[in-house]
Amino acid sequence: MWEQIRSNQTRSMVLVIGMGLLLLLIGYILGLAFFDNAIGGLVIAFIVWWVMSLLAYFQGDSILLGLAGARKISHDDNPRLYNIVEEMKIASGLEKVPDIYIIDDPAPNAFAVGRNPDKAAVAVTSGLLQKLSRDELQGVIGHEIAHIRNRDVLLMAIASVMLGTIVILAWYASRFMLFGGMGRSRSSSSSGGGGGAQIIVLVAAIVLMILAPIMAQLIYFAISRKREYMADASSALYTRYPEGLASALEKIAASTGQLKSANQATAPMYIMNPFRKEKRPASNLTSTHPPISERIRILRSMGGASFADYEQVYQQVHGTGKGVIPASALALSHPAGLRAAGAGAATKEPDRIERARQTSDLMWRLGNYKTITCDCGTRLRVPPKFKESTVRCPHCGRINPV
Amino acid sequence: MAAVWVIVGIVVVLLVIFIVIYNRLVGWRNQVKNAWAQIDVQLKRRYDLIPNLMETVKGYMKHERETMEAVTKARNLAQGMASAGAGERGKAEGELSSALARLLAVVENYPDLKANQNFLALQEELTSTENKISFSRQYYNDSVLKYNNQIQMFPSNMVAGMTGFKAGEFFEVTAEEERKAPKVSFT
Numbered sequence: 001m002w003e004q005i006r007s008n009q010t011r012s013m014v015l016v017i018g019m020g021l022l023l024l025l026i027g028y029i030l031g032l033a034f035f036d037n038a039i040g041g042l043v044i045a046f047i048v049w050w051v052m053s054l055l056a057y058f059q060g061d062s063i064l065l066g067l068a069g070a071r072k073i074s075h076d077d078n079p080r081l082y083n084i085v086e087e088m089k090i091a092s093g094l095e096k097v098p099d100i101y102i103i104d105d106p107a108p109n110a111f112a113v114g115r116n117p118d119k120a121a122v123a124v125t126s127g128l129l130q131k132l133s134r135d136e137l138q139g140v141i142g143h144e145i146a147h148i149r150n151r152d153v154l155l156m157a158i159a160s161v162m163l164g165t166i167v168i169l170a171w172y173a174s175r176f177m178l179f180g181g182m183g184r185s186r187s188s189s190s191s192g193g194g195g196g197a198q199i200i201v202l203v204a205a206i207v208l209m210i211l212a213p214i215m216a217q218l219i220y221f222a223i224s225r226k227r228e229y230m231a232d233a234s235s236a237l238y239t240r241y242p243e244g245l246a247s248a249l250e251k252i253a254a255s256t257g258q259l260k261s262a263n264q265a266t267a268p269m270y271i272m273n274p275f276r277k278e279k280r281p282a283s284n285l286t287s288t289h290p291p292i293s294e295r296i297r298i299l300r301s302m303g304g305a306s307f308a309d310y311e312q313v314y315q316q317v318h319g320t321g322k323g324v325i326p327a328s329a330l331a332l333s334h335p336a337g338l339r340a341a342g343a344g345a346a347t348k349e350p351d352r353i354e355r356a357r358q359t360s361d362l363m364w365r366l367g368n369y370k371t372i373t374c375d376c377g378t379r380l381r382v383p384p385k386f387k388e389s390t391v392r393c394p395h396c397g398r399i400n401p402v
Numbered sequence: 403m404a405a406v407w408v409i410v411g412i413v414v415v416l417l418v419i420f421i422v423i424y425n426r427l428v429g430w431r432n433q434v435k436n437a438w439a440q441i442d443v444q445l446k447r448r449y450d451l452i453p454n455l456m457e458t459v460k461g462y463m464k465h466e467r468e469t470m471e472a473v474t475k476a477r478n479l480a481q482g483m484a485s486a487g488a489g490e491r492g493k494a495e496g497e498l499s500s501a502l503a504r505l506l507a508v509v510e511n512y513p514d515l516k517a518n519q520n521f522l523a524l525q526e527e528l529t530s531t532e533n534k535i536s537f538s539r540q541y542y543n544d545s546v547l548k549y550n551n552q553i554q555m556f557p558s559n560m561v562a563g564m565t566g567f568k569a570g571e572f573f574e575v576t577a578e579e580e581r582k583a584p585k586v587s588f589t
Contacts, residue, residue, distance in 0.1 A: 091538075093541050240540065
């Protein structure tokens with residue numbers, strides 16, 4: 001396993017370093033253009049980058065979970081979800097069960113955070129719990145656990161911080177140029193005859209300001225897309241049932257709601273891009289994630305559950321000899337058969353209505369609402385602010401103790 | 403003189419290679435041990451859940467005495483084998499799995515039982531424990547496969563031979579039913 005992580009890391013490190021160089025280049029050019037001091041710009045860019053990276057490293061998970069409005073649950077809140085996470089933890093050989101969070105949102109989606117496997121968390125929306133069967137949920141959780149296992153989450157956090165820094169620097173520089181520009185005029189008067197060189201630097205700065213965020217975004221997407229394929233392959237290996245993830249992706253893609261609590265920087269973390277056009281199923285043009293139909297097609301065509309099987313199908317679908325799975329992971333790949341649907345589940349699982357009821361009960365409970373069942377069958381939800389000792393049933397008029 | 407240094411150099415290089423391979427083998431072996439411990443945890447959890455299940459089911463299932471006794475018997479037998487090797491243990495656990503599956507299959511005939519909250523919670527735990535057993539088995543067997551490959555492949559097989567690494571045993575749960583299950587083909 002660790003060989004696979006290492007090769008993942010080296011490949012992605014190159015991309016991250018590329019982004020870092022881009023960042024420093026911006027600092028350099030901006031410093032040259034505005035302060036007439038390239039080193040000053042370099043230092044500023046470097047400091048901004050480091051402060052944000054440290055913030056992302058130590059506080060990133062709580063910030064992201066907070067932004068998404070996620071709430072932590074324990075085993076008794078939703079045994080099904082908790083057990084599935086535990087199952088996938090065992091299948092992946094992870095040492096510790098990640099914390100589990102729920103986001104109150106009808107749009108089905110999921111993501112993972114954490115700077116290392118010991119301090120990781122998975123978050124799923126309530127919509128996901130309602131819509132997916134056990135096998136499907138297992139596929140999605142397997143995908144998220146794979147992100148944790150392959151240490152994608154930290155890398156994505158660092159890459160997204162760099163992207164953010166580049167965007168911020170470029171944004172401030174453009175404001176500076178539009179409204180200020182005094183650094184430039186002062187410096188040109190002092191340096192006198194160097195007008196030609198000045199203009200070249202300025203043009204380079206403008207071009208870079210426009211191109212850098214786009215380039216950074218492209219690098220970011222390149223990292224994130226590869227990792228999505230890798231996580232899909234890992235999920236298939238853990239569950240030995242690629243159909244589960246495939247049909248989960250299909251259900252997630254078919255839902256039309258947009259996730260309320262996502263933003264551009266957090267988008268690549270989700271199992272599916274939360275920013276597709278409202279009222280429209282996810283298109284194939286979503287850029288942080290590979291085309292959804294392709295991911296499903298690869299998963300459905302797999303003849304076995306191993307990395308080698310995934311790699312083979314991926315190459316067929318793309319018609320190239322270039323794959324997505326690192327060679328070192330393939331070298332350790334061993335044949336793994338597929339299992340039947342619902343294997344291990346000797347019994348029927350709750351249907352969609354039952355799941356919806358369980359999930360809504362859970363969301364009320366997490367909001368500290370009390371549920372009282374009246375003798376007439378009506379269920380009363382008592383808000384935490386309710387101070388009276390009894391409540392009257394609006395349906396039959398009985399008085400119930402709180 | 404130079405020849406001596408060359409020989410010393412070769413010996414040092416060989417020693418370093420030996421140490422690296424040895425440490426890697428220990429790493430693989432520990433992973434196998436660790437994976438085995440995971441299976442053990444889940445099997446024990448299943449032993450603990452079964453008495454609870456029996457207690458809950460007893461009041462409802464008047465006519466399933468045989469099925470219930472088979473589960474209890476298989477459980478006690480499997481628990482008694484807890485210190486046996488992977489091969490023998492797998493057989494006993496397989497019997498328990500199929501006895502349990504038979505019991506849960508007849509639950510369909512008892513609507514009252516299916517509505518019992520206590521039973522539903524137990525059912526979720528049992529289902530998940532079955533899954534956890536098969537996932538930990540899967541991880542264990544994968545680990546054993548990788549470890550055995552290392553032991554048998556050159557050059558690590560030489561180190562393994564010299565230092566007494568033994569091949570790991572796969573954990574196969576072979577229930578009667580599973581073996582007998584008919585192959586369905588549409589061709």
